[in-house]
Amino acid sequence: MASTSSALSATFATQILPVSLSDIDFPSDAEVPNISKATVTYTNLYKAADLVRNHVAPVAFPTETVYGLGASALSTAAVNQIFAAKSRPSDNPLIVHISSVSQLRRVLHTEIPDIYRPLIQEFWPGPLTIILPLPDPIRNEDGTVTPVISPACTPGQNTFGVRMPSHLIARSLIAITDTPIAAPSANASSRPSPTMAQHVYNDMIGRIPIILDGGACNVGLESTVIDGTVSPPVILRPGGVSIEEIRKYGGQLWKDVVTGKSEAGHDETVRTPGMKYKHYSPKAKVVVFLGQGDGNNGEVARYIRDLEGDLKIGVLPSRLFQIDSWDEDVKKKIYIVKELGKSGSEIARNLFAYLRDLDEAGVDLIIAEGVSEEDEGAAIMNRLRKAATEILDSHRYIVKN
Incomplete structure (x- = not known):
């Protein structure tokens, strides 16, 4: 380095x-x-x-x-x-x-x-x-x-x-x-x-x-x-x-x-910031869920239900997470929810601020909803991928760990 x-x-x-x-x-x-x-x-x-x-x-x-x-x-x-x-x-x-x-x-x-x-x-x-x-x-x-x-x-x-x-x-x-x-x-x-x-x-x-x-x-x-x-x-x-x-x-x-590729090796010369080293990361572990619809919601709820220990969990929903439909045992494990918004411009405007807000709230784990990558979504997912400790798709397949 x-x-x-x-x-x-x-x-x-x-x-x-x-x-x-x-x-x-x-x-x-x-x-x-x-x-x-x-x-x-x-x-x-x-x-x-x-x-x-x-x-x-x-x-x-x-x-x-x-x-x-x-x-x-x-x-x-x-x-x-x-x-x-x-x-x-x-x-x-x-x-x-x-x-x-x-x-x-x-x-x-x-x-x-x-x-x-x-x-x-x-x-x-x-x-x-x-x-x-x-x-x-x-x-x-x-x-x-x-x-x-x-x-x-x-x-x-x-x-x-x-x-x-x-x-x-x-x-x-x-x-x-x-x-x-x-x-x-x-x-x-x-x-x-x-x-x-x-x-x-x-x-x-x-x-x-x-x-x-x-x-x-x-x-x-x-x-x-x-x-x-x-x-x-x-x-x-x-x-x-x-x-x-x-x-x-x-x-x-x-x-x-x-x-172009979003990340570069540590020995590689890059032409723009953001391609090397850790970026955009809060202190808490960040898990990003990809996928669409009910499958995504069911997997997120199961993921939270299966977590062990007395964790403070923060959730960043946007368009698809249906937290109200999750069972009470899951909702009781969530310490704080910050709604990122529905439009791409809202999500982009709130993302960094809310990652910081959850850090200040002292959460141990942040679960963030991934978005589709058209329009502002490409930039949002670029930042979420770099902030993430782990990225899971709707079948719990590990994309990044």
């Missing part, structure tokens, strides 16, 4: 600072936001921007997907602070976040290939990350060269991932610093991604100075990562934009898009 970055050199008095979306006017085609200097929002955004600009420490901020932990993507020292705060393996790449296409051109000296244009027209700003070739290094007067993007963002690769978040706080922070920001999710490595400021605080207290609080994230799962530098193009990570939407809006060039 790759090493994590060196230990934190400082302990911070972590603050959660409120930022109001209603104070920010930032049209999608603008370069800078319009924020009144008289607001708390302005003060807190500029406090965070100063830390990023001066490479003091990473700061956490909301995006439409999950909360991110950001530092300058141009500085290896700053990027290494992210790895240290998260205890993140150093060979796990980071996505670079920009506030505008102009910033991509001006600061990162990168143009967008034509293959991506119909997709970014539809989904930028938004939860879509594209893979681009690394820009040529800058040649200095003394003959040395300096990479434009810190190599710590792209370990062993000749490409980088970039996206433009739609969340007003995220875009404003990036625009104010005029610095592309490297930002993985703002959680301790391997834990469920944070969708609220308090989730970040629970994981990052003492590790970072500032968490900008913009409320709950409305997508709830990380961005979709697509690679148009290969043929056929590949979805490297399912997320907030579905494969169906990629095909619909991508045109002829994306009609044959394929889904």
Whole structure:
């Protein structure tokens, strides 16, 4: 396993600072936001921007997907602070976040290939990350060269991932610093991604100075990562934009898009986060049940009935679990139920938050309902598979153990 970055050199008095979306006017085609200097929002955004600009420490901020932990993507020292705060393996790449296409051109000296244009027209700003070739290094007067993007963002690769978040706080922070920001999710490595400021605080207290609080994230799962530098193009990570939407809006060039493998070996170089190491996992054991209809429900009830010991059991139902129909002996063994929702967007928005809620409730075992993999379901199941200790189908066949 790759090493994590060196230990934190400082302990911070972590603050959660409120930022109001209603104070920010930032049209999608603008370069800078319009924020009144008289607001708390302005003060807190500029406090965070100063830390990023001066490479003091990473700061956490909301995006439409999950909360991110950001530092300058141009500085290896700053990027290494992210790895240290998260205890993140150093060979796990980071996505670079920009506030505008102009910033991509001006600061990162990168143009967008034509293959991506119909997709970014539809989904930028938004939860879509594209893979681009690394820009040529800058040649200095003394003959040395300096990479434009810190190599710590792209370990062993000749490409980088970039996206433009739609969340007003995220875009404003990036625009104010005029610095592309490297930002993985703002959680301790391997834990469920944070969708609220308090989730970040629970994981990052003492590790970072500032968490900008913009409320709950409305997508709830990380961005979709697509690679148009290969043929056929590949979805490297399912997320907030579905494969169906990629095909619909991508045109002829994306009609044959394929889904890449979801996991990589520990010695394998990867082009996107989420393919190596343990991810999205609560402290409790997680069992995911696949399958449909009454067979699934009967197997889940029998599974719970057969469990031995005084376990605290949490259940995450969505569309098919019929808990009211389970017999009383089974229901008495369930400590807490959190309804994920019926629509794909509801399930995606609630998944990480409810995994954390059940951990905080002190459960020993989480039983989660799997979903079909069309639309948002592909991203939901990608995260559930990575969080799961065990995956069972409707006949109790072990898919993952």
